[in-house]
Each structure stands twice: as C-alpha cells, then as structure tokens.
Amino acid sequence: MRVVKDREVAHVLAVDDDPGVRELLSRWVTDAGYRCARAENARDAWSQLQQYEFDLVTLDLRMPGRSGLDLLKQIKREYPDVAVVMLTGGGDTTSAIDALTSGAFGYLQKPTDKKALISEIRKALEQRQVALDNRLYLESLAEKVRRQTAALADAHEETIQRLIRASLYREVETDGHIRRIGYYSELLALQAGWSCEHAKLIRLAAPLHDIGKIGIPDSILRKPGKLSPQESYLMQSHTIIGAQMLADSEVPMLQMAHEIALHHHEHWDGSGYPHGQRGHSTPEAARIVAIADAYDALSHDRIYRPALPAKLVQSALEEESGRQFDPLLLDAFLKILPAIRMMQDSNLDNGNGLVR
Ligand SMILES: [Fe+2]
Ligand SMILES: [Fe+2]
Numbered sequence: 001m002r003v004v005k006d007r008e009v010a011h012v013l014a015v016d017d018d019p020g021v022r023e024l025l026s027r028w029v030t031d032a033g034y035r036c037a038r039a040e041n042a043r044d045a046w047s048q049l050q051q052y053e054f055d056l057v058t059l060d061l062r063m064p065g066r067s068g069l070d071l072l073k074q075i076k077r078e079y080p081d082v083a084v085v086m087l088t089g090g091g092d093t094t095s096a097i098d099a100l101t102s103g104a105f106g107y108l109q110k111p112t113d114k115k116a117l118i119s120e121i122r123k124a125l126e127q128r129q130v131a132l133d134n135r136l137y138l139e140s141l142a143e144k145v146r147r148q149t150a151a152l153a154d155a156h157e158e159t160i161q162r163l164i165r166a167s168l169y170r171e172v173e174t175d176g177h178i179r180r181i182g183y184y185s186e187l188l189a190l191q192a193g194w195s196c197e198h199a200k201l202i203r204l205a206a207p208l209h210d211i212g213k214i215g216i217p218d219s220i221l222r223k224p225g226k227l228s229p230q231e232s233y234l235m236q237s238h239t240i241i242g243a244q245m246l247a248d249s250e251v252p253m254l255q256m257a258h259e260i261a262l263h264h265h266e267h268w269d270g271s272g273y274p275h276g277q278r279g280h281s282t283p284e285a286a287r288i289v290a291i292a293d294a295y296d297a298l299s300h301d302r303i304y305r306p307a308l309p310a311k312l313v314q315s316a317l318e319e320e321s322g323r324q325f326d327p328l329l330l331d332a333f334l335k336i337l338p339a340i341r342m343m344q345d346s347n348l349d350n351g352n353g354l355v356r
Contacts, residue, residue, distance in 0.1 A: 010125050011052070012036045015045040015068070016060040016087065021110070025058055028114040029121065042066035049079060056083040056124055058117070059104075061095055069099055076103035081132060083124040087112065156251050157204055163245075164207050170214055170221075177296055178207040184292035184340055185285075191332040192288065205257035206289045209264045212242025239265055239274045259283040264290050267324045279326070287326040291317070291333050294324070299344065310341070 012034050014025040022038045029036040037052070039045035041063050049057070057075065061068040072084055086099040086107035096107040105124035108116055164178055186203035190196070213221060216238055220231045227235055242261030246254055263277065263286030270278035298313040308316065314337065321327045333340075 010034045010055040012121065013039060013045060013048060013054045013057045015039045015042070015057060015063075015071070017041055017063040018060075021060070021087075025117070028117055029058075031114075032118045032121070034121070042068065042071040045071060046074065049075065049082070054082055055128065056085065056121060058085050058087060058121070061086055061088045061092055061099065061107075069095055069102065072099055072104055073102050081128065083128040085117075085120050085124055156253050160204055160208060160253065160257070163211060167211050167214055173210055173213070177300065180296050180344065181209065181289065181292050182206045183343055184295065185288050187336055187339060187343070188288050188292060188329065188333050189285075191336050192284070192329060201253050201256050202260075202285055202288060204253050205260055205285065206292065208242070208246065208257040209260045209289050209293060210238060210242065211245055211257075212238035212240065212261055214245075215241040236265070236273045239263070256285050260286050260289045262286070264293060266290070268326050269323050272324070284326075284329075287329055291325050291329055294320070295333070295340065 012029045016022045026036045059068045084104045086104045088096045088107050182203040185206040186199045189199040189202045246258035263282045266272040266277045266282040270276050298308050300307045321330045
C-alpha cells in the first residue's frame with residue numbers, strides 16, 4: 001500500500017547508482033526545502049515508489065541492471081502524476097530525447113550543479129501542480145454535469161409520472177396495467193437487443209401509450225359491450241390526441257412516448273390505425289408496446305370480457321404473428337414469457353382494470 005506523506009513539502013526520490021552523486025543530490029534537494037529519499041537502482045526505486053507517494057523522481061539514465069529509461073516508462077504508466085527529471089551522461093542525447101518523449105519533465109547533463117538541479121525540480125513541480133489542479137477542476141466539472149444530467153432525468157421522469165397520475169384520475173387505465181406495460185416493454189426491448197439505457201426509456205415511456213384517452217368521453221371509455229362504428233372511430237382518436245399531447249419534445253423519453261402513443265395500434269400487416277402503417281415503418285418502440293399491451297389486456301378482465309387463461313393468451317398472440325404483431329418481436333416475447341409471468345405474479349400485478 002502506498003503511504004501518502006505529509007504534503008506540506010514535496011517528496012523527491014533521488015535514484016542514482018553512484019553513492020557520491022546520491023549523497024550530493026539528496027543534500028541539495030534537502031537544502032532547497034524538500035524531503036528526499038534515495039534509491040541505488042531501478043528495483044530499489046520501484047519498491048519505494050510502490051510504498052510511498054513521491055511528487056518527483058530524479059532518475060539516472062544509466063544504471064547497472066534495469067535502465068532509468070525503462071523505469072521512467074513504468075513510472076509514467078503506473079504513477080503518471082509523479083514528475084521525473086532525468087540525469088544523463090555526456091553522450092546520451094538520443095536517450096535524453098527518448099526520455100522526454102516517454103514523459104520525463106526534463107533532463108540535466110551530469111555533472112550538474114545545485115542551481116540547475118533545483119531550478120529544474122521547481123519547474124517540474126510547478127507544472128505537475130498545474131496539471132493536477134486542471135484535472136481536479138475537470139473532474140469537478142464532470143461531476144457537476146453528471147449531477148445536473150441526473151437531476152434533469154429525474155425531472156423528466158417526474159413529469160411523466162404526473163401525466164400518468166392525471167390519467168389515473170380519469171380512470172383511463174389502472175395503475176397496475178400502466179406499470180406492467182412499462183416493465184414488459186423494457187424486458188422485451190432488452191430481449192430484442194436494446195441497450196439497458198434505451199430500454200429504461202421505454203419502461204418510462206410505454207405507460208403513456210393511452211394518455212390520449214383523457215380526451216375520450218366517459219360514455220365511450222366506460223361503455224360496456226361493443227362500440228358503434230362512430231364510437232369506435234372516436235375511441236381510435238386517442239392515438240392522435242396522445243401524440244398531440246406529447247409532440248415536439250426534445251426529451252428523448254417524451255419523444256419515444258410520442259411515437260408509442262401515436263403508433264401502438266398500428267399492425268404489422270397494415271390493418272391497424274391511425275395510419276395503417278406496415279412492418280418496420282412503425283417505430284420499434286410502438287411495435288414492442290403493442291405486444292406488451294395486448295398481452296396484458298388479454299391476461300386481465302376488461303369491461304367487455306373476463307381475463308383469458310394463460311394458454312389461450314399465448315395462442316391468441318401467436319395467431320397474430322405477422323398480422324397484428326412484428327413476428328420477430330413476438331418470437332422474442334414468447335421466449336421471455338416465463339419471466340413476464342413471474343413479473344405478472346409479483347406485486348406489479350395489483351389489480352385488474354375494468355377498462356377498455
Ligand atoms: Fe391504446
Ligand atoms: Fe393499454
């Protein structure tokens with residue numbers, strides 16, 4: 001474990017195989033007000049770097065065993081915040097350039113003097129501090145953006161919840177149905193290969209599929225038995241009303257809710273409404289919700305009929321493969337039916353709705 005030393009003064013590690021040079025470097029560095037530890041080779045230096053947090057390393061390029069350049073690369077890989085000043089011999093210009101491109105702050109040619117060394121160390125430490133401050137600032141900015149984005153997402157989610165609450169007042173749908181549709185759609189979206197993040201959007205957006213029913217008169221919404229053709233026509237307008245309510249949003253969740261509200265009664269074979277769209281021209285989110293909605297409607301009592309047994313629900317869905325429903329999505333849904341049934345049996349299933 002690396003021990004963080006007292007940060008009042010910078011901590012320097014002087015690495016050199018020559019005991020005389022080590023001694024001199026250490027004295028100069030200490031005289032300049034820094035703390036200094038010493039290492040006689042790359043291995044010793046690495047072991048100290050792993051145990052203590054140094055701010056800067058002065059590193060001899062040529063040492064018996066592992067070279068300074070090699071150690072520099074490892075330091076920059078593992079501890080990029082440690083500044084490194086290289087000390088080179090007379091003919092080491094190429095290696096010195098290698099050192100700079102490998103992340104050393106600078107290099108001094110031996111023999112060096114105290115003034116040059118301390119000036120180089122000071123500059124390296126200053127540059128290191130600027131880099132650390134910048135990083136800290138960027139991290140705090142990123143955190144701020146992350147918090148604000150999360151707050152915005154919460155606000156969007158709350159908007160949707162409030163819209164749903166409004167529809168519950170009109171008893172457009174039951175609370176249970178609305179929540180189940182969200183979870184079933186999310187599960188199907190995941191099975192269809194959506195990312196978790198995208199699938200979460202459909203969980204939040206799907207419950208708004210019938211929000212347009214707010215605009216349908218009670219005499220139609222709650223009518224037991226069959227609707228007349230004119231009443232049916234009016235009832236179908238809930239797709240358009242819902243789409244108008246959710247139109248022109250820049251919030252991805254509400255954009256998806258708009259697509260779903262408008263298209264969830266379109267059929268794969270083009271026999272649905274409001275536009276009679278076929279196949280993939282209906283957005284996938286709406287094709288997913290169409291299946292989730294039909295499944296839930298068939299599995300629960302409706303004002304005009306009781307719930308169907310599980311087997312009949314499944315065969316009713318299968319019969320509509322390629323007709324009402326996207327066949328591939330329906331296959332995906334049938335694969336996750338056991339999970340859907342488990343969800344249905346859990347506390348999500350809190351009540352049958354006597355609604356259309
Ligand atoms: Fe609907
Ligand atoms: Fe529904």
